[in-house]
Every structure is written in C-alpha cells, then in structure tokens.
Amino acid sequence: MQIPIDPTSPRPAHEQISAHFAHLIRRGVLAPGTRLPATRQLANALGIARGTVSLAYDNLGRSGLVRTAVGAGTFVLETPASASDTPSPARPTATRFDWRGYVGDRIPPADDTVMAAVLEAVPPGIEPINLLRPIPDPSLVPLDDVRRAFRDVSRALRPDVLDYASAWGYAPLRERLAHDLATLGMDRADDRTLLVNGSQQGLDLVARALLRPGDVVVTERPAYRGALRVFQASGARVRALPMDAFGLDLDALERTLRAEPVRLIYATPAFHNPTGRSMDVDRLKRLLDIAGRAHVPIVEDGCFRELRYDGTPAPALKALDARGLVIHLGTFSKTLFPGLRVGWLAAPATLVDRLAHYRRDVDLGSVTLGQAVIHRLLEDGVLERHLDRIRETYRARRDALVTPLIGTGLEQRLDGAHLDPPSGGMSVWIDFDPPLSGFDVARRIATRGVLVSPGAFFDPGGADLPGIRLAFSTVDEAALARAADAVIDAVREARRTPERPAASAQPTTPVI
Numbered sequence: 001m002q003i004p005i006d007p008t009s010p011r012p013a014h015e016q017i018s019a020h021f022a023h024l025i026r027r028g029v030l031a032p033g034t035r036l037p038a039t040r041q042l043a044n045a046l047g048i049a050r051g052t053v054s055l056a057y058d059n060l061g062r063s064g065l066v067r068t069a070v071g072a073g074t075f076v077l078e079t080p081a082s083a084s085d086t087p088s089p090a091r092p093t094a095t096r097f098d099w100r101g102y103v104g105d106r107i108p109p110a111d112d113t114v115m116a117a118v119l120e121a122v123p124p125g126i127e128p129i130n131l132l133r134p135i136p137d138p139s140l141v142p143l144d145d146v147r148r149a150f151r152d153v154s155r156a157l158r159p160d161v162l163d164y165a166s167a168w169g170y171a172p173l174r175e176r177l178a179h180d181l182a183t184l185g186m187d188r189a190d191d192r193t194l195l196v197n198g199s200q201q202g203l204d205l206v207a208r209a210l211l212r213p214g215d216v217v218v219t220e221r222p223a224y225r226g227a228l229r230v231f232q233a234s235g236a237r238v239r240a241l242p243m244d245a246f247g248l249d250l251d252a253l254e255r256t257l258r259a260e261p262v263r264l265i266y267a268t269p270a271f272h273n274p275t276g277r278s279m280d281v282d283r284l285k286r287l288l289d290i291a292g293r294a295h296v297p298i299v300e301d302g303c304f305r306e307l308r309y310d311g312t313p314a315p316a317l318k319a320l321d322a323r324g325l326v327i328h329l330g331t332f333s334k335t336l337f338p339g340l341r342v343g344w345l346a347a348p349a350t351l352v353d354r355l356a357h358y359r360r361d362v363d364l365g366s367v368t369l370g371q372a373v374i375h376r377l378l379e380d381g382v383l384e385r386h387l388d389r390i391r392e393t394y395r396a397r398r399d400a401l402v403t404p405l406i407g408t409g410l411e412q413r414l415d416g417a418h419l420d421p422p423s424g425g426m427s428v429w430i431d432f433d434p435p436l437s438g439f440d441v442a443r444r445i446a447t448r449g450v451l452v453s454p455g456a457f458f459d460p461g462g463a464d465l466p467g468i469r470l471a472f473s474t475v476d477e478a479a480l481a482r483a484a485d486a487v488i489d490a491v492r493e494a495r496r497t498p499e500r501p502a503a504s505a506q507p508t509t510p511v512i
C-alpha cells in the first residue's frame with residue numbers, strides 16, 4: 001500500500017497516515033469491515049517505525065473510524081460517508097455534523113470486529129454450523145400456545161391496560177413471580193420484584209443507580225459480554241477474577257476485597273455464560289459470607305437457572321441470603337423466547353422501589369401487554385410443559401457436542417484442552433492450557449464451517465483469552481457431532497502449527 005508521506009511537512013508522519021486512511025474511509029474506498037494492513041507490514045512497506053503506524057491507527061480509533069481487536073487486527077467501522085466527500089447532486093453540499101466525534105467514547109463501540117474476522121474465515125458458499133448464540137431454539141417455541149395467549153390477552157383488553165403502566169410492572173405477573181420465587185426460597189419479607197424489559201435492563205438499572213465512574217466491579221473472567229459493557233459504560237473499573245470448575249475463585253475475591261474498595265460483585269452462579277459452570281452450595285455460602293463481611297452487594301444473574309439437565313439443583317444465591325445483599329435477576333428469554341423482553345429483578349424493597357422510580361426516567365414503565373402474555377403462558381402451564389421439553393432436547397444436544405469432545409478423555413483427544421461438561425445452560429467452554437489463542441482457534445474452526453465465539457468476547461479488555469465458547473441450544477445433534485469433529489481437528493492443527501502464541505492474559509484493563 002502506497003501512502004504519500006511528506007518528510008518536509010511540519011505534520012508528523014502518523015498524522016499524515018491517519019489523515020490518508022480517514023479520507024479513504026470517509027470516501028467509502030475502505031468499506032466497513034475492511035482490515036487495515038498489520039502495523040508491522042505497513043511499517044516495512046513505508047520504511048518507517050512500527051510505532052508510527054500504531055500511533056496513526058490510535059488516531060483513527062479515537063475518531064471512531066476503526067477498531068482494533070487484540071489478536072484480530074484493525075478494522076474499518078461503519079461510518080456514514082460525509083456529505084462533503086460524496087455530495088448529493090440534488091442538494092447543496094454542507095458539512096455534516098460529526099456525531100461520531102461528538103459521542104466520542106461515551107458509548108462503547110460495537111464489538112463486531114473480532115466476529116467479522118472469524119466470519120471472514122468461513123469458506124465461501126458454505127452455510128456454517130452456528131454455535132455462537134446461547135438462545136432458545138426458535139423452532140421449539142410453542143407457537144400455538146403463544147398465539148392463543150396473545151388472543152386471550154387481546155380479548156380481555158381494556159383501555160386502562162393501554163395507559164402507562166406501573167413502574168413495577170404488570171401486577172398479576174409480579175404476584176405469580178413472587179409465588180414462584182417463594183417456592184424457591186427467595187421470598188424475604190422485605191423483598192420486592194420489579195419487572196424489566198429483559199434482565200439486561202435490570203443490569204443497566206443497577207449499574208446506573210449504583211455505579212459511579214471509577215467504582216470497582218468484580219466479575220468472573222470470562223464473563224457475559226452484555227454485563228461487562230453495561231458496567232464499563234457506567235465508567236466502572238472491572239476486575240475480572242479467575243474461575244475454577246465451580247465458578248468464581250473466592251480466594252481471588254478475598255484478595256481483591258482486601259486490596260481495594262469494591263462497589264459491586266456480579267456473578268452467574270448457575271450455568272454461567274460463557275463457561276456453563278455452576279457454584280455448589282458451599283461456594284455460594286462462602287461467597288455470601290465474604291461479601292457480607294465486606295458489605296458488598298452481589299448481583300446474581302439467574303439467566304439460565306431453570307435450564308438444568310442433570311445433577312442436584314443448588315439453591316439460588318438469593319435463597320441463602322439472610323442479609324439482603326443479593327439482587328437477583330431472572331428472565332423468560334432463555335426459557336421461552338427473548339422477543340417480548342420480559343425479565344425481573346428481585347431484591348429488598350428499599351432498593352427495588354428506588355430502581356422502579358428510576359426506571360420511569362428511562363422508559364416510563366414496562367410493556368404491560370408482553371407481560372400479560374407471559375403471565376397467561378405461566379397460568380396455562382405452558383412454560384412448565386415447555387421446560388420439560390426443552391430440557392430434554394438441550395440435554396441431548398449438549399451430549400451430542402460434549403461426548404465426542406471428551407470421548408476418550410479430552411486431554412488425549414484435544415491435547416492440552418480442558419472442558420467441564422456443564423449440567424445445564426446453553427454453552428460449553430474449552431480452555432487451552434498451555435495457552436492457544438482463542439481467536440486463532442475460532443478462526444481455524446471457522447475455516448471448517450463452524451462458528452464458535454473466541455474468548456476475547458468475554459474479557460473486559462478484549463484480551464485474547466485462551467478459550468472458546470460453543471453454544472449448542474439451536475443446533476441439531478447431527479450437526480453438533482460434525483461441529484465437535486471440526487473443533488478437534490482445528491485444535492490439533494493449532495497445536496501442531498500455532499500461528500502465534502496467545503496474547504498473555506493481560507491484567508484487567510480498567511476501562512473508564
């Protein structure tokens with residue numbers, strides 16, 4: 001690539017390079033998703049220091065034109081062509097307002113560049129087996145029951161249901177949930193339940209209400225991307241702590257709590273996303289004890305709780321919580337479907353009532369109609385029957401994926417890979433030790449027509465974690481068996497010919 005650099009210009013070389021790329025991007029010559037040359041390659045081509053190219057790419061990143069993903073490269077982001085670059089013949093040209101610059105880094109950029117680089121590796125013309133999304137299989141949704149529930153709800157529609165609803169949500173569903181939570185031991189006298197537009201909104205409300213820039217939030221590492229993004233958007237510093245086979249490493253938690261003030265702990269004790277791991281009752285009790293002594297609340301993400309396929313259920317963290325420290329999040333997104341956006345948050349009323357008032361500022365209340373449909377499905381016993389069915393199907397799918405991987409002992413099969421078969425949830429995690437780049441392995445798997453998520457998705461700083469997530473819930477058993485073969489093949493190849501060492505597990509970057 002030729003970039004004219006004028007050595008006599010008072011403008012430093014890195015600015016000349018970034019201006020050149022910015023021009024090409026704004027003109028649409030470099031399309032969104034295009035990977036810029038590697039810094040070393042471009043530096044060699046231009047006969048300049050690699051650091052100069054890095055500075056130029058940093059400039060472009062700050063302008064929101066590109067995004068650099070560790071281990072993947074630097075990619076052009078979606079950018080509206082500026083009017084001055086592409087004047088419309090019908091209108092006079094005007095300089096368009098620079099929203100990208102105005103927003104700056106207040107909203108975390110979309111992190112689709114790592115994925116773009118994985119998708120790129122799928123050979124043309126192949127419909128890949130998609131193990132990217134831990135979501136319910138849409139083909140299993142009991143559509144007739146859902147249609148009937150919509151019909152019943154619409155027949156009973158009264159004008160007041162169309163008014164702004166209570167900020168706490170549709171009362172009959174809240175009552176039903178309170179009853180169901182009570183049967184699970186999550187019914188403290190001073191608790192209240194708030195219906196939210198998906199548990200993601202619950203996370204967002206908690207972050208807005210409780211976090212200020214600079215606050216420290218502890219999470220597992222790896223952790224659910226949606227939670228990391230919400231915490232980071234609030235300006236919190238995320239300390240992502242290691243996990244073992246039973247979830248969050250509590251010795252590491254104790255050390256962190258001793259080292260600095262922590263504002264919030266976020267954990268997914270049952271069928272954690274992405275690892276599928278679960279805390280046993282001893283771990284849950286110790287977690288509560290540690291958090292209680294440090295006076296730090298815990299957000300318990302119960303997203304996959306209901307999806308247990310074998311083993312004895314551990315209680316919810318909230319059910320063991322005598323101090324009122326736990327904010328429990330639940331959702332119908334994984335048990336039924338995510339489209340109606342119905343989830344809940346259960347916690348002591350002193351907090352929930354504040355959050356309910358606060359959510360009025362966000363959306364003036366919840367969507368009653370969707371909540372009424374979910375309520376109908378619960379009352380008709382549809383959810384219970386549906387759960388029996390999906391548990392059976394997902395169990396079989398988990399086995400179809402996991403059995404070939406651990407067939408004769410995973411370590412022999414996959415050479416330095418480790419997998420704890422999850423007893424529920426929608427995903428399986430493979431760790432590579434000695435490390436392999438999760439990104440490199442995901443790309444090699446993609447060349448075999450299978451899509452999996454690289455570990456980098458689940459690290460707060462986007463570090464190339466030496467692991468991959470395989471989400472199995474939407475794929476049939478035959479395809480899962482083929483996917484397992486592709487994984488084994490790709491991991492062996494990566495061991496034989498590592499592209500490059502995995503990025504060392506970088507310390508958690510405080511993202512502010």
Ligand SMILES: Cc1ncc(COP(=O)(O)O)c(C=O)c1O
Nearest residue numbers: 198199200224273303331333343
């Ligand atoms: C661990 C975890 N928590 C929360 C959510 C948010 O789900 P929803 O907002 O649909 O309830 C997800 C979605 O995938 C998730 O994986």
